[in-house]
Amino acid sequence: MSSDNQWSADEDEGIEGFMTVVCYGFYKLKYRRDQKMSIRLIHVRVAAQGFVVGAVTLGVLYCMYKDYIRP
Secondary structure, X not given: OOOOOOXXXXXXXXXXXXXXXXXXXXXXXXXXXXXXXXHHHHHHHHHHHHHHHHHHHHHHHHHHHHHHHOO
């Protein structure tokens, strides 16, 4: 029973790293008293949007590299 969809440890490490960053962000959000919560949430939203744009850009560049440069 062979399959092309092999498990790799990198996927779990990426998820653990992401969860660590999210938990740290929530901790800092809760204990930061010198800034209004609405301002902090705007900053978090902008950071999340930047991360998504960066991830999509890297994914597109990787697919273009895989399809056109290294066929």
